[in-house]
Amino acid sequence: DVKVTQSSRYLVKRTGEKVFLECVQDMDHENMFWYRQDPGLGLRLIYFSYDVKMKEKGDIPEGYSVSREKKERFSLILESASTNQTSMYLCASSLRDEQYFGPGTRLTVT
Amino acid sequence: QQQVKQSPQSLIVQKGGIPIINCAYENTAFDYFPWYQQFPGKGPALLIAIRPDVSEKKEGRFTISFNKSAKQFSLHIMDSQPGDSATYFCAASGETAGNKLTFGGGTRVLVKP
Numbered sequence: 540d541v542k543v544t545q546s547s548r549y550l551v552k553r554t555g556e557k558v559f560l561e562c563v564q565d566m567d568h569e570n571m572f573w574y575r576q577d578p579g580l581g582l583r584l585i586y587f588s589y590d591v592k593m594k595e596k597g598d599i600p601e602g603y604s605v606s607r608e609k610k611e612r613f614s615l616i617l618e619s620a621s622t623n624q625t626s627m628y629l630c631a632s633s634l635r636d637e638q639y640f641g642p643g644t645r646l647t648v649t
Numbered sequence: 650q651q652q653v654k655q656s657p658q659s660l661i662v663q664k665g666g667i668p669i670i671n672c673a674y675e676n677t678a679f680d681y682f683p684w685y686q687q688f689p690g691k692g693p694a695l696l697i698a699i700r701p702d703v704s705e706k707k708e709g710r711f712t713i714s715f716n717k718s719a720k721q722f723s724l725h726i727m728d729s730q731p732g733d734s735a736t737y738f739c740a741a742s743g744e745t746a747g748n749k750l751t752f753g754g755g756t757r758v759l760v761k762p
Contacts, residue, residue, distance in 0.1 A: 633748060636681055
């Protein structure tokens, strides 16, 4: 079974803090993705990576950066958290079409 | 701009009813159309997917209907059960690096006993 794990289920941070969200997959997948999920807006792609050290902007990259130093790990970084980044963050990985999702991190920025 | 539009946002049916969720897309380069199911506290999981070379696909009680000329596709849940209560997302992708998906806004389905 593919397993995608995310470092935290719930996180509360203050405005201006630097926030790291970690994602690890155990199936040697080449592709990894970060989404944010907001009611009525579905899942919106922030960044994705199709190889180690490779990254591509998704639809809403502003305010975020990513790092992929190892194949199994993909990190999302909020350089200076803002209240409008309060959301559910989902990580996913894939080999081809099917994406496998982690359980999500609910981030609250106060 | 949402490239995949999903409706309705929520749906309530009685057990045994057939909830129908509709999606419309704009990008004619899309060639893969999956549906994901998400239960509370969990990440989405692939339910069923279709490619444009067929107009319908069934897996158990779940059916996708696809209309290429109208650029629309829909999910039907036959003989719905309370355990089907979840949020459903349609999505689409074309041949791009990383096979990235564009998701619809989601439909929350509640099946009453």
